[in-house]
Amino acid sequence: MEFKIKRGDLTGQKTPCLILGVFEKHKLSEPAEAIDKASGGHLSDILRKGDMDGETGRTLMLYGIPGVSCERVLLIGCGKRKEFNRRSYRKALAAAVTLLNDTRITTALCTLPEVIPAGMTRYRTVRDAVTTCADSVYHYDRTKQEKKSPRFPLKRLDLWVAEKQDTQTAQEAVRHGGAIARGVALAKDLSNLPGNICTPAYLADKAIDLGKDYPELRVEILEEKDLEALGMGALLSVSRGSRQPAKLILMEYRGGAQDAKPVVLVGKGLTFDAGGISIKPASDMDEMKFDMCGGASVFGAMLGALELALPLNLVGVVPASENLPDGDANKPGDIVTSLSGQTIEILNTDAEGRLILCDALTYCERFEPDVVIDMATLTGACAVALGKHPSGLFTQNEQLAAEILTAGEAAGDRAWRLPLWDDYQEELDSNFADMANIGNSRWGGAITAACFLARYTKQYPWAHLDIAGIAWRSGKKKGATGRPVSLLTELILKRSGQLK
Template identity: 70%
Template sequence: MEFKIKTGDLAAHKTPCLVLGIFEKRKLTGPAEAMDKVTGGRLTERLKMGDLEGDAGRTLMLYDLPGLAAERVLLVGCGKKKEFTRANYRKALAAIAVVLQQSGAGEATLALPESRPEGMDVYAGVRDAVVTIDDKLYRYSATKEDKQAPKTPLKRLTLWVDTKPETAPAERAVRHGRAMADGIRLAKELGNLPGNVCTPSYLADQARRLGETYKALKVEVLEEDRMAELGMGALLSVSHGSRQPAKLIVMHYRGTKSDTKPLVLVGKGLTFDAGGISLKPAAEMDEMKYDMCGGASVLGTMRAACELGLPIHLIGIVPASENLPDGAANKPGDIVTSLSGQTIEILNTDAEGRLILCDALTYCERFEPAAVIDLATLTGACVVALGKHPAGLFSADDGLAEEILKAGEAAGDRAWRLPLWDDYQSQLDSNFADMANVGGREGGAITAACFLSRFTKKYRWAHLDIAGIAWLGGKEKGGTGRPVALLTQWLLDRSGATE
């Protein structure tokens, strides 16, 4: 998908389809009002017929309008003008993508960013258009024939801006949005692949492919024998029940020659989670192929950083394994020794994500990081607490937490901070080990974060529980690619690329 910026006379712009916005009660946006005058009021005339009132996401295709070089005009509803929120803006963009993909136009010109919600500048409006439309155009076809694929898919979208001074931030927005969208697409594709295809070894191969594509990215994969030598007893205990060997994927990106401390992203890479001996219920267990979405999002974010050539030092770490029941699998009551030397009593084998993450977090110490963010589809408790909209954010570092919250708001990929108080730590007490791997039903997402915090004492750290946002269920089932946008925004902010 190609995106480009255009300014000048919109009426004279030749395009297979010109997209204009309409607010509720048939109120025209600025560009639509200008085109209405050019056509001698034909837009107003058609709207009076009642085919489109302006409800957010509703569309109407028009043909052969006088005075316009465009072959078609697509009108899209944006909702109430006084309540033109970012959510309604994105809803309109998503509707546009669906119609254009099926229209046969092949390319189009979008004048909607000029009607962006209050508080969004041209950069934000254009970038949201790129990310939202690319996301809506994604189609999974790796293991099925896409019989509904359009014969003439949308391949090029021109984003029109009103003045020449706006072209520079708009072009920057296209570049940033394109990289962000590519990262999201990679994370979605990896998540959507079945567990018999996307194994730990497959994830490692995808990381190596990124390393072959980008010279600034060096990839190292630690095998089980090396992890055993290091003492990663917690991580390896999870893979004992699987025939698929565990991998620790380490990606080093250097976009600067200066000797700066790295930022580190750690993503849970459970390519399938049956729960182990503490077996999950059969219903919807197929969705546990998405338990590696944290790792997939790390790969997607690394791709975005490489594509943008960000002037930062970044490391991505993905501990990858399966969690299956087997004669060698963890049993409730087993005690394992982590890389940190701390012992863990496994009370529930389905709380395995924290076991592979804790060794990866200890491994981060060797890099003397400036900050570490781990992301994991860690707890159903977080979904109960926050639903499917924000990620759960945990950190004892107020400054780092504020950076992440700000990045989430800027990217439209929000997080919500939950407490990480010492009051909860006692729930992890064990009579037989330094800690238990679960703390009971109360505050389950918090005690999971408390568990991870015990392995992050030597650096600034934050945890994102993405169990509620990483995929959609039901008939819309599929990966979302979140929180690639949030993390990429955080890296953009850290590098100063958005200034």
């Protein structure tokens, strides 16, 4: 979808559909008041008849409004004016765009970004309009014979701003929002593909394609023979149970100073996880194709940085594998040696994400990173603790914790910090190896998983995002969310000086 900024007299705007906000108790937004005045109170008359009460997300399409140039007016409910916040703003936007996308209207003009919710700015309302609307019209049909995309999809949404001095800010927000939206869509596309298509080799090919599209991106794929030569015994132990060879996908973008230390993003790329010998229950196992959402989010964030040509150095690292039961697969009680030289007793083969991540995190030392952030659908325990709303954040670096939490709040892609105390480390004690791959009890599973990773990240500032609760939706709307691409892109926008 294309987005453009429009300004000028709202009553004279020639558009197939003008979107206006309405609050509860028949209160009109300021743009709606202007249209109401030009129409001789036509909107107020309709609202008084009770056709719409302003409840968030409720819609009412009007035709033949006197005194204005638009063909139609779409009234969208925004809830109570005093309670109008980011959540209700996004809900209103999504409802409006979903309705338009299901009709024959291919172009519309939206005034909702002019109705700024509490705690937001002009930049944020415009950027949220772009990302929310793009998310609302996202449609997956790659593996469907009958394509059910709208016959007349919404192709362009113009965003209206009242004041000339806001135009530059709004245009910058559209540019940033568009790059984030495309990054999110890429992450969704990769994550939604089934495991028989999106294999480790497929992810590697996608990285190579990205490098062809953006020559400033250097891509390197380490094959199993390379991983064996390096000594990545933990990663290779996971792929032994699969016919699909493991890959370590490396993407380097050098947009900053030559001597500037890079930001390194590491994403778990488990393209399918059956649990190995410690096999998962059959129910909902199909959703384990989403176990590579961390890796997909690295692709999405890299795309955003490339499209915006951000002035920073960024490295993406995606360890990719499958985890399946096989005669050569890891067995409970096996001991493997990681790239760091530390040995690991595998008590549960379904705790494989940390095995592929630990070798990737050790490999990151050679980049001499300014910071390393990994993201992984690592533990169901994190989803139990936090539900489906925030990512779980783990780090011992106070400054980095504040930076990530702030970025999440700003992007509307929130994280919540959980403890990473040494008290939990003893849970990983093993009689036979330097550590076990799971805790000795069922308590604090997300924390002990993060503690495991922390043992491989002592050479640089590091944070871990457990995205098991937020990476995909189940049920009727099953599919990837593309999170935390927005959080990551917000963070690198700030680090590159593009946001104050």
